[in-house]
Amino acid sequence: MNSAKVNSRSKFGLKRSVLMTAALSASLFIVGCSSNDNAVSGSVSNLAEFEIVVTNLSASQPMSPIALAMHNPDWTSFTTGEPASLALENLAEGGDNSTYLAAADASNNVFHSESGNGAISPGASETLTVQVNQSDLGTLSFSVLSMLVNTNDAVVAINNQSIASISLNETLGFNALSYDSGTEANTETADTMPGPAAAGGAQEGFNAVRDDVRDAVYVHAGVVTQSDGLASSVLSAEHRWDHPVFRVTVERTQ
Protein backbone atom coordinates (compact mmCIF):
# COMPACT_ATOMS: atom_id res chain seq x y z
CA MET A 1 0.00 0.00 0.00
CA ASN A 2 1.35 3.42 -0.81
CA SER A 3 1.21 6.32 1.55
CA ALA A 4 -1.39 8.24 -0.44
CA LYS A 5 -3.81 5.43 0.17
CA VAL A 6 -2.99 5.34 3.85
CA ASN A 7 -3.43 9.07 4.13
CA SER A 8 -6.72 9.20 2.29
CA ARG A 9 -8.08 6.39 4.44
CA SER A 10 -6.86 8.18 7.50
CA LYS A 11 -8.69 11.29 6.45
CA PHE A 12 -12.03 9.62 5.97
CA GLY A 13 -11.70 6.59 8.18
CA LEU A 14 -13.61 7.85 11.18
CA LYS A 15 -16.58 9.21 9.31
CA ARG A 16 -16.88 6.04 7.27
CA SER A 17 -16.65 4.00 10.42
CA VAL A 18 -19.61 5.81 11.95
CA LEU A 19 -21.65 5.43 8.80
CA MET A 20 -20.83 1.77 8.55
CA THR A 21 -21.88 1.15 12.14
CA ALA A 22 -25.19 2.89 11.53
CA ALA A 23 -25.75 0.92 8.36
CA LEU A 24 -25.06 -2.35 10.12
CA SER A 25 -27.44 -1.50 12.94
CA ALA A 26 -30.21 -0.69 10.47
CA SER A 27 -29.70 -3.92 8.60
CA LEU A 28 -29.72 -6.25 11.57
CA PHE A 29 -32.84 -7.93 10.35
CA ILE A 30 -31.35 -8.76 7.01
CA VAL A 31 -29.65 -12.10 7.06
CA GLY A 32 -26.10 -12.19 5.71
CA CYS A 33 -25.98 -8.44 5.18
CA SER A 34 -22.21 -8.13 5.26
CA SER A 35 -20.45 -8.90 2.04
CA ASN A 36 -17.52 -10.63 3.69
CA ASP A 37 -19.37 -12.78 6.19
CA ASN A 38 -18.31 -16.31 5.48
CA ALA A 39 -20.05 -18.15 8.24
CA VAL A 40 -22.95 -16.16 9.63
CA SER A 41 -26.34 -17.49 8.64
CA GLY A 42 -29.74 -18.08 10.11
CA SER A 43 -32.23 -15.82 11.79
CA VAL A 44 -31.49 -12.90 14.09
CA SER A 45 -32.35 -14.91 17.17
CA ASN A 46 -29.34 -17.21 16.91
CA LEU A 47 -26.78 -14.50 16.23
CA ALA A 48 -24.46 -12.97 18.79
CA GLU A 49 -23.45 -9.41 18.04
CA PHE A 50 -20.34 -7.55 19.17
CA GLU A 51 -19.35 -3.94 19.19
CA ILE A 52 -15.57 -3.80 18.92
CA VAL A 53 -13.77 -0.52 19.56
CA VAL A 54 -10.07 -0.15 18.71
CA THR A 55 -8.25 2.93 20.02
CA ASN A 56 -4.80 4.01 18.84
CA LEU A 57 -2.83 4.89 21.99
CA SER A 58 0.37 6.02 20.27
CA ALA A 59 1.69 9.57 19.96
CA SER A 60 2.40 9.71 16.27
CA GLN A 61 1.93 6.31 14.65
CA PRO A 62 -1.11 6.03 12.37
CA MET A 63 -2.39 2.47 12.31
CA SER A 64 -3.22 0.86 8.96
CA PRO A 65 -6.79 -0.41 8.44
CA ILE A 66 -7.26 -3.17 10.97
CA ALA A 67 -7.78 -6.80 10.14
CA LEU A 68 -10.39 -8.33 12.43
CA ALA A 69 -11.12 -12.02 12.72
CA MET A 70 -13.60 -13.85 14.93
CA HIS A 71 -12.47 -17.46 15.09
CA ASN A 72 -11.89 -20.59 17.12
CA PRO A 73 -8.57 -21.15 18.94
CA ASP A 74 -7.11 -23.06 16.00
CA TRP A 75 -6.65 -19.86 13.98
CA THR A 76 -3.41 -18.09 14.81
CA SER A 77 -2.11 -15.04 12.97
CA PHE A 78 1.49 -15.66 13.99
CA THR A 79 3.65 -17.33 16.60
CA THR A 80 6.54 -15.49 18.22
CA GLY A 81 9.85 -17.21 17.54
CA GLU A 82 8.62 -18.49 14.18
CA PRO A 83 8.76 -16.87 10.70
CA ALA A 84 5.90 -14.59 9.71
CA SER A 85 3.43 -15.83 7.13
CA LEU A 86 3.36 -14.04 3.78
CA ALA A 87 0.00 -12.59 4.86
CA LEU A 88 1.52 -11.11 8.02
CA GLU A 89 4.49 -9.78 6.06
CA ASN A 90 2.13 -7.95 3.68
CA LEU A 91 0.27 -6.43 6.61
CA ALA A 92 3.35 -5.57 8.65
CA GLU A 93 5.45 -4.05 5.85
CA GLY A 94 2.80 -2.32 3.77
CA GLY A 95 -0.33 -2.05 5.89
CA ASP A 96 -2.12 -4.23 3.34
CA ASN A 97 -4.52 -6.56 5.16
CA SER A 98 -6.05 -8.15 2.05
CA THR A 99 -3.86 -11.27 1.96
CA TYR A 100 -4.49 -11.89 5.64
CA LEU A 101 -8.24 -11.44 5.29
CA ALA A 102 -8.35 -13.69 2.24
CA ALA A 103 -6.61 -16.41 4.23
CA ALA A 104 -9.02 -15.88 7.12
CA ASP A 105 -12.03 -16.05 4.81
CA ALA A 106 -10.75 -19.30 3.40
CA SER A 107 -10.25 -20.91 6.80
CA ASN A 108 -12.84 -23.16 8.41
CA ASN A 109 -11.55 -21.95 11.77
CA VAL A 110 -12.67 -18.35 11.11
CA PHE A 111 -16.30 -17.45 11.76
CA HIS A 112 -16.11 -13.91 10.45
CA SER A 113 -13.44 -11.52 9.24
CA GLU A 114 -13.38 -8.00 7.97
CA SER A 115 -11.26 -4.94 7.36
CA GLY A 116 -11.45 -1.69 9.23
CA ASN A 117 -12.77 1.19 7.19
CA GLY A 118 -9.57 3.20 7.17
CA ALA A 119 -6.39 4.05 8.97
CA ILE A 120 -6.76 4.98 12.64
CA SER A 121 -4.95 8.16 13.57
CA PRO A 122 -3.12 8.53 16.89
CA GLY A 123 -5.74 9.11 19.56
CA ALA A 124 -8.60 8.05 17.31
CA SER A 125 -10.89 5.04 17.58
CA GLU A 126 -12.77 2.85 15.19
CA THR A 127 -15.90 0.88 16.00
CA LEU A 128 -16.85 -2.28 14.14
CA THR A 129 -20.05 -4.22 14.68
CA VAL A 130 -19.83 -7.91 13.87
CA GLN A 131 -21.90 -11.02 14.33
CA VAL A 132 -21.26 -14.70 14.76
CA ASN A 133 -23.59 -17.59 15.31
CA GLN A 134 -24.41 -18.17 18.96
CA SER A 135 -23.39 -21.77 18.44
CA ASP A 136 -19.82 -20.50 17.91
CA LEU A 137 -19.64 -18.72 21.29
CA GLY A 138 -18.25 -21.73 23.13
CA THR A 139 -14.95 -21.60 21.29
CA LEU A 140 -14.91 -17.93 20.33
CA SER A 141 -11.59 -16.11 20.09
CA PHE A 142 -10.66 -12.99 18.18
CA SER A 143 -7.67 -11.32 16.60
CA VAL A 144 -7.03 -7.70 15.60
CA LEU A 145 -3.94 -6.69 13.64
CA SER A 146 -2.67 -3.36 12.32
CA MET A 147 0.61 -1.94 11.06
CA LEU A 148 2.28 1.05 12.66
CA VAL A 149 2.82 2.77 9.33
CA ASN A 150 5.83 4.89 10.36
CA THR A 151 7.90 1.74 10.84
CA ASN A 152 9.51 -0.87 8.63
CA ASP A 153 7.45 -3.86 9.77
CA ALA A 154 5.81 -3.30 13.14
CA VAL A 155 2.44 -4.88 13.66
CA VAL A 156 0.22 -4.30 16.68
CA ALA A 157 -1.85 -7.30 17.56
CA ILE A 158 -4.32 -9.03 19.73
CA ASN A 159 -3.45 -12.56 18.70
CA ASN A 160 -5.95 -15.36 19.28
CA GLN A 161 -7.50 -13.95 22.45
CA SER A 162 -10.30 -16.08 23.88
CA ILE A 163 -13.62 -14.38 24.59
CA ALA A 164 -15.47 -17.65 24.93
CA SER A 165 -16.77 -16.69 28.36
CA ILE A 166 -18.38 -13.42 27.27
CA SER A 167 -22.00 -12.98 28.29
CA LEU A 168 -24.71 -10.72 26.91
CA ASN A 169 -23.99 -7.02 27.62
CA GLU A 170 -20.56 -7.83 29.02
CA THR A 171 -17.58 -5.71 27.92
CA LEU A 172 -14.04 -7.08 27.92
CA GLY A 173 -10.92 -4.94 27.41
CA PHE A 174 -7.53 -5.92 26.07
CA ASN A 175 -4.23 -4.06 25.59
CA ALA A 176 -2.16 -4.81 22.51
CA LEU A 177 1.60 -5.20 22.19
CA SER A 178 3.63 -4.32 19.12
CA TYR A 179 5.56 -7.03 17.36
CA ASP A 180 8.36 -6.92 14.84
CA SER A 181 7.40 -9.27 12.03
CA GLY A 182 11.10 -9.99 11.52
CA THR A 183 10.74 -9.63 7.77
CA GLU A 184 12.45 -6.30 7.07
CA ALA A 185 15.54 -4.55 8.39
CA ASN A 186 14.65 -1.67 10.70
CA THR A 187 16.37 1.01 8.65
CA GLU A 188 13.72 3.67 9.41
CA THR A 189 14.43 5.27 6.01
CA ALA A 190 12.01 7.18 3.79
CA ASP A 191 12.41 4.59 1.06
CA THR A 192 11.31 1.66 3.21
CA MET A 193 8.37 2.84 5.32
CA PRO A 194 4.91 3.55 3.85
CA GLY A 195 3.73 6.09 6.44
CA PRO A 196 3.52 9.89 6.28
CA ALA A 197 6.79 10.34 8.17
CA ALA A 198 8.52 8.95 5.06
CA ALA A 199 6.98 11.49 2.68
CA GLY A 200 9.41 12.33 -0.12
CA GLY A 201 10.95 8.88 -0.17
CA ALA A 202 10.02 5.76 -2.14
CA GLN A 203 7.84 4.68 0.83
CA GLU A 204 8.00 1.04 -0.17
CA GLY A 205 5.53 -1.29 1.47
CA PHE A 206 5.85 -5.01 0.86
CA ASN A 207 9.16 -6.42 -0.29
CA ALA A 208 9.66 -10.18 -0.37
CA VAL A 209 13.26 -9.94 0.87
CA ARG A 210 13.63 -10.94 4.51
CA ASP A 211 16.61 -9.12 5.98
CA ASP A 212 15.89 -8.41 9.65
CA VAL A 213 18.14 -9.72 12.44
CA ARG A 214 16.34 -13.05 12.13
CA ASP A 215 13.36 -14.36 10.19
CA ALA A 216 11.01 -14.70 13.16
CA VAL A 217 8.35 -12.63 14.93
CA TYR A 218 9.36 -11.03 18.24
CA VAL A 219 8.20 -8.28 20.56
CA HIS A 220 9.12 -4.96 18.97
CA ALA A 221 12.03 -3.05 20.48
CA GLY A 222 10.65 0.32 19.39
CA VAL A 223 12.19 2.73 16.90
CA VAL A 224 15.55 4.39 17.49
CA THR A 225 14.88 7.60 15.48
CA GLN A 226 17.18 10.31 14.16
CA SER A 227 16.56 12.27 17.34
CA ASP A 228 18.33 9.49 19.20
CA GLY A 229 21.34 9.12 16.97
CA LEU A 230 20.29 6.95 14.03
CA ALA A 231 21.35 9.28 11.24
CA SER A 232 19.67 7.29 8.45
CA SER A 233 16.28 7.46 10.16
CA VAL A 234 13.59 9.92 9.06
CA LEU A 235 11.74 9.34 12.32
CA SER A 236 11.91 11.65 15.29
CA ALA A 237 11.22 11.35 18.98
CA GLU A 238 7.46 11.66 18.49
CA HIS A 239 7.38 8.37 16.57
CA ARG A 240 8.50 6.35 19.57
CA TRP A 241 5.92 4.38 21.52
CA ASP A 242 5.56 2.16 24.52
CA HIS A 243 3.24 -0.70 25.34
CA PRO A 244 0.32 -0.95 25.09
CA VAL A 245 -0.10 0.51 21.58
CA PHE A 246 -3.79 0.00 21.12
CA ARG A 247 -6.70 -0.76 23.37
CA VAL A 248 -9.60 -2.87 22.20
CA THR A 249 -12.92 -3.35 23.93
CA VAL A 250 -15.36 -6.07 22.97
CA GLU A 251 -18.98 -5.63 24.03
CA ARG A 252 -21.51 -8.34 23.35
CA THR A 253 -24.64 -6.44 22.44
CA GLN A 254 -26.85 -9.32 21.34
Add this chain to the structure above:
Amino acid sequence: MKLIKKLSLAFTAAAIIVPASYAADLSIEIENLTRGTFFTPLAVAAHPDGTSLFSSGAAASTEIQAMAEGGSLTGIETFLTGIGATQDIDPAGGLLLPGASATANLNTDGTTNTLLSVVGMMLPTNDGFVAINAINIPTTAGTHVFFANAYDAGTEANDEIIGSGDPGMAGFPAPAPVAATTGTGGTGVAATAEGFIHIHRGVLGDINATGGDSDIDSTMHRWLNPVAKISITVN
Protein backbone atom coordinates in the same frame (compact mmCIF):
# COMPACT_ATOMS: atom_id res chain seq x y z
CA MET B 1 17.93 -12.64 51.46
CA LYS B 2 14.72 -11.49 52.98
CA LEU B 3 12.01 -14.04 53.51
CA ILE B 4 8.53 -12.62 53.53
CA LYS B 5 6.35 -14.20 56.17
CA LYS B 6 2.65 -13.99 55.77
CA LEU B 7 0.10 -14.44 58.53
CA SER B 8 0.77 -17.93 59.82
CA LEU B 9 -2.87 -18.46 60.79
CA ALA B 10 -4.10 -18.11 57.23
CA PHE B 11 -1.34 -20.31 55.90
CA THR B 12 -2.06 -23.06 58.40
CA ALA B 13 -5.77 -23.01 57.64
CA ALA B 14 -5.17 -23.29 53.92
CA ALA B 15 -2.72 -26.12 54.41
CA ILE B 16 -5.26 -28.09 56.41
CA ILE B 17 -7.98 -27.72 53.80
CA VAL B 18 -6.14 -28.48 50.58
CA PRO B 19 -2.77 -30.14 51.19
CA ALA B 20 -3.09 -32.52 48.23
CA SER B 21 -3.75 -29.76 45.69
CA TYR B 22 -0.14 -28.56 45.94
CA ALA B 23 1.08 -31.58 44.05
CA ALA B 24 1.71 -30.71 40.44
CA ASP B 25 3.75 -31.89 37.49
CA LEU B 26 4.70 -28.70 35.68
CA SER B 27 6.38 -27.85 32.39
CA ILE B 28 7.49 -24.24 32.19
CA GLU B 29 8.52 -22.89 28.81
CA ILE B 30 10.48 -19.64 28.80
CA GLU B 31 10.63 -17.81 25.46
CA ASN B 32 13.02 -14.91 24.93
CA LEU B 33 10.86 -12.33 23.12
CA THR B 34 13.54 -9.70 22.58
CA ARG B 35 15.17 -8.45 19.40
CA GLY B 36 18.75 -8.97 20.52
CA THR B 37 19.07 -9.51 24.28
CA PHE B 38 20.49 -12.74 25.72
CA PHE B 39 19.41 -14.37 28.97
CA THR B 40 22.10 -15.97 31.13
CA PRO B 41 21.22 -19.31 32.80
CA LEU B 42 17.74 -19.15 34.29
CA ALA B 43 16.61 -20.23 37.73
CA VAL B 44 13.10 -21.68 37.64
CA ALA B 45 11.58 -22.55 41.00
CA ALA B 46 8.37 -23.45 42.75
CA HIS B 47 8.52 -22.28 46.35
CA PRO B 48 6.30 -21.94 49.41
CA ASP B 49 3.72 -19.27 50.02
CA GLY B 50 5.27 -16.36 51.90
CA THR B 51 8.68 -16.66 50.26
CA SER B 52 10.20 -14.71 47.38
CA LEU B 53 13.53 -13.98 45.71
CA PHE B 54 13.08 -10.21 45.69
CA SER B 55 10.73 -7.31 46.23
CA SER B 56 10.48 -4.34 43.88
CA GLY B 57 11.41 -1.14 45.67
CA ALA B 58 13.69 -2.95 48.11
CA ALA B 59 17.45 -3.36 47.91
CA ALA B 60 18.62 -6.49 46.12
CA SER B 61 20.01 -9.38 48.16
CA THR B 62 23.61 -10.43 47.51
CA GLU B 63 22.19 -13.47 45.68
CA ILE B 64 20.09 -11.32 43.33
CA GLN B 65 23.07 -8.99 42.84
CA ALA B 66 25.35 -11.86 41.80
CA MET B 67 22.70 -13.12 39.36
CA ALA B 68 21.93 -9.71 37.88
CA GLU B 69 25.50 -8.44 37.51
CA GLY B 70 27.19 -11.60 36.32
CA GLY B 71 24.66 -14.35 35.78
CA SER B 72 25.81 -16.46 38.75
CA LEU B 73 23.05 -18.66 40.20
CA THR B 74 25.10 -20.22 43.02
CA GLY B 75 23.61 -18.04 45.72
CA ILE B 76 20.09 -18.25 44.30
CA GLU B 77 20.29 -22.04 44.24
CA THR B 78 21.44 -22.19 47.87
CA PHE B 79 18.68 -19.83 48.95
CA LEU B 80 16.03 -21.84 47.08
CA THR B 81 17.26 -25.07 48.66
CA GLY B 82 17.03 -23.42 52.06
CA ILE B 83 13.37 -22.60 51.65
CA GLY B 84 12.47 -26.05 50.31
CA ALA B 85 11.92 -24.95 46.75
CA THR B 86 11.54 -27.30 43.80
CA GLN B 87 14.01 -25.97 41.26
CA ASP B 88 15.29 -26.41 37.74
CA ILE B 89 18.54 -24.52 37.27
CA ASP B 90 19.66 -23.58 33.76
CA PRO B 91 17.05 -25.38 31.63
CA ALA B 92 18.51 -23.73 28.51
CA GLY B 93 21.96 -25.19 29.15
CA GLY B 94 23.65 -21.79 28.95
CA LEU B 95 22.61 -18.59 27.21
CA LEU B 96 19.01 -18.37 26.02
CA LEU B 97 19.37 -16.61 22.69
CA PRO B 98 17.00 -13.91 21.41
CA GLY B 99 13.92 -15.65 20.01
CA ALA B 100 14.80 -19.00 21.57
CA SER B 101 12.89 -21.07 24.10
CA ALA B 102 13.75 -23.50 26.88
CA THR B 103 11.56 -25.70 29.04
CA ALA B 104 11.98 -26.39 32.73
CA ASN B 105 10.26 -29.27 34.49
CA LEU B 106 9.14 -29.10 38.11
CA ASN B 107 7.32 -31.73 40.12
CA THR B 108 5.97 -30.32 43.36
CA ASP B 109 4.56 -33.59 44.71
CA GLY B 110 4.95 -33.78 48.44
CA THR B 111 5.73 -30.09 48.84
CA THR B 112 3.84 -26.92 49.68
CA ASN B 113 5.42 -25.05 46.76
CA THR B 114 2.58 -23.04 45.28
CA LEU B 115 4.47 -20.02 43.92
CA LEU B 116 6.61 -19.75 40.80
CA SER B 117 9.64 -17.56 40.20
CA VAL B 118 11.92 -17.30 37.20
CA VAL B 119 15.03 -15.10 37.13
CA GLY B 120 17.98 -14.65 34.79
CA MET B 121 20.38 -11.86 33.84
CA MET B 122 19.89 -9.96 30.60
CA LEU B 123 22.94 -9.34 28.41
CA PRO B 124 24.07 -6.81 27.43
CA THR B 125 22.98 -4.91 30.53
CA ASN B 126 24.86 -3.98 33.68
CA ASP B 127 22.41 -5.46 36.17
CA GLY B 128 19.20 -6.07 34.28
CA PHE B 129 17.30 -9.30 34.75
CA VAL B 130 14.15 -10.95 33.46
CA ALA B 131 11.79 -12.12 36.17
CA ILE B 132 8.50 -13.62 37.12
CA ASN B 133 8.28 -12.98 40.83
CA ALA B 134 6.33 -15.35 43.09
CA ILE B 135 3.16 -15.77 41.05
CA ASN B 136 0.53 -18.32 42.03
CA ILE B 137 0.99 -21.53 40.10
CA PRO B 138 -2.24 -22.36 38.26
CA THR B 139 -3.93 -25.52 39.47
CA THR B 140 -6.14 -26.37 36.51
CA ALA B 141 -4.72 -28.70 33.87
CA GLY B 142 -3.67 -27.01 30.66
CA THR B 143 -1.32 -24.24 29.55
CA HIS B 144 -1.38 -20.82 31.19
CA VAL B 145 0.55 -17.91 29.67
CA PHE B 146 2.29 -15.14 31.60
CA PHE B 147 4.57 -12.35 30.41
CA ALA B 148 7.76 -11.35 32.19
CA ASN B 149 9.23 -7.86 32.46
CA ALA B 150 12.81 -6.62 32.70
CA TYR B 151 14.02 -5.44 36.12
CA ASP B 152 17.08 -3.49 37.19
CA ALA B 153 18.70 -4.83 40.36
CA GLY B 154 19.83 -1.32 41.28
CA THR B 155 23.22 -2.60 42.41
CA GLU B 156 25.44 -1.34 39.59
CA ALA B 157 25.71 1.87 37.58
CA ASN B 158 24.36 1.39 34.04
CA ASP B 159 27.54 2.56 32.35
CA GLU B 160 26.83 0.21 29.42
CA ILE B 161 30.43 -0.79 28.79
CA ILE B 162 31.99 -4.21 28.72
CA GLY B 163 33.64 -5.03 32.02
CA SER B 164 33.22 -7.40 34.91
CA GLY B 165 30.50 -9.82 35.91
CA ASP B 166 31.67 -9.87 39.50
CA PRO B 167 29.38 -8.25 42.07
CA GLY B 168 30.38 -4.68 42.74
CA MET B 169 32.64 -4.47 39.70
CA ALA B 170 31.77 -2.08 36.87
CA GLY B 171 30.63 -3.09 33.41
CA PHE B 172 28.91 -6.14 32.03
CA PRO B 173 30.45 -9.47 31.02
CA ALA B 174 30.39 -10.24 27.30
CA PRO B 175 30.67 -13.95 26.49
CA ALA B 176 31.41 -14.61 22.81
CA PRO B 177 27.83 -14.67 21.44
CA VAL B 178 27.10 -11.38 23.21
CA ALA B 179 30.43 -9.78 22.25
CA ALA B 180 29.64 -10.56 18.62
CA THR B 181 26.75 -8.08 18.81
CA THR B 182 28.17 -5.37 21.08
CA GLY B 183 30.64 -2.57 20.41
CA THR B 184 33.88 -1.69 22.14
CA GLY B 185 35.66 1.43 23.28
CA GLY B 186 32.68 3.18 24.80
CA THR B 187 33.55 5.89 27.30
CA GLY B 188 30.67 4.95 29.58
CA VAL B 189 27.19 6.34 30.10
CA ALA B 190 27.02 8.57 33.14
CA ALA B 191 25.05 6.65 35.78
CA THR B 192 24.96 5.64 39.40
CA ALA B 193 23.54 2.52 41.05
CA GLU B 194 19.93 3.18 42.04
CA GLY B 195 19.97 1.16 45.24
CA PHE B 196 16.65 -0.62 44.82
CA ILE B 197 15.03 -3.10 42.45
CA HIS B 198 12.78 -1.53 39.84
CA ILE B 199 11.43 -2.01 36.34
CA HIS B 200 14.39 -1.47 34.03
CA ARG B 201 14.40 1.85 32.21
CA GLY B 202 15.91 0.22 29.15
CA VAL B 203 19.31 0.73 27.63
CA LEU B 204 20.53 3.81 25.80
CA GLY B 205 23.13 2.34 23.47
CA ASP B 206 24.57 4.06 20.44
CA ILE B 207 25.42 3.20 16.84
CA ASN B 208 29.19 3.67 17.23
CA ALA B 209 30.74 0.19 17.25
CA THR B 210 34.16 1.37 18.32
CA GLY B 211 33.47 4.36 20.54
CA GLY B 212 30.71 6.60 21.73
CA ASP B 213 29.30 6.45 25.22
CA SER B 214 28.03 2.89 25.15
CA ASP B 215 29.14 -0.55 24.03
CA ILE B 216 25.48 -1.46 23.63
CA ASP B 217 23.94 -1.14 20.13
CA SER B 218 20.81 1.03 20.14
CA THR B 219 19.53 -0.66 16.99
CA MET B 220 19.93 -4.16 18.39
CA HIS B 221 19.71 -4.32 22.16
CA ARG B 222 16.80 -2.17 23.18
CA TRP B 223 13.55 -3.77 24.24
CA LEU B 224 9.99 -2.97 25.24
CA ASN B 225 8.36 -5.08 27.94
CA PRO B 226 7.49 -7.90 28.08
CA VAL B 227 10.85 -9.55 27.40
CA ALA B 228 9.77 -13.14 27.96
CA LYS B 229 6.74 -15.35 27.59
CA ILE B 230 6.29 -17.91 30.34
CA SER B 231 3.95 -20.78 29.45
CA ILE B 232 3.09 -22.93 32.44
CA THR B 233 1.62 -26.29 31.56
CA VAL B 234 -0.03 -28.15 34.40
CA ASN B 235 0.18 -31.81 33.43
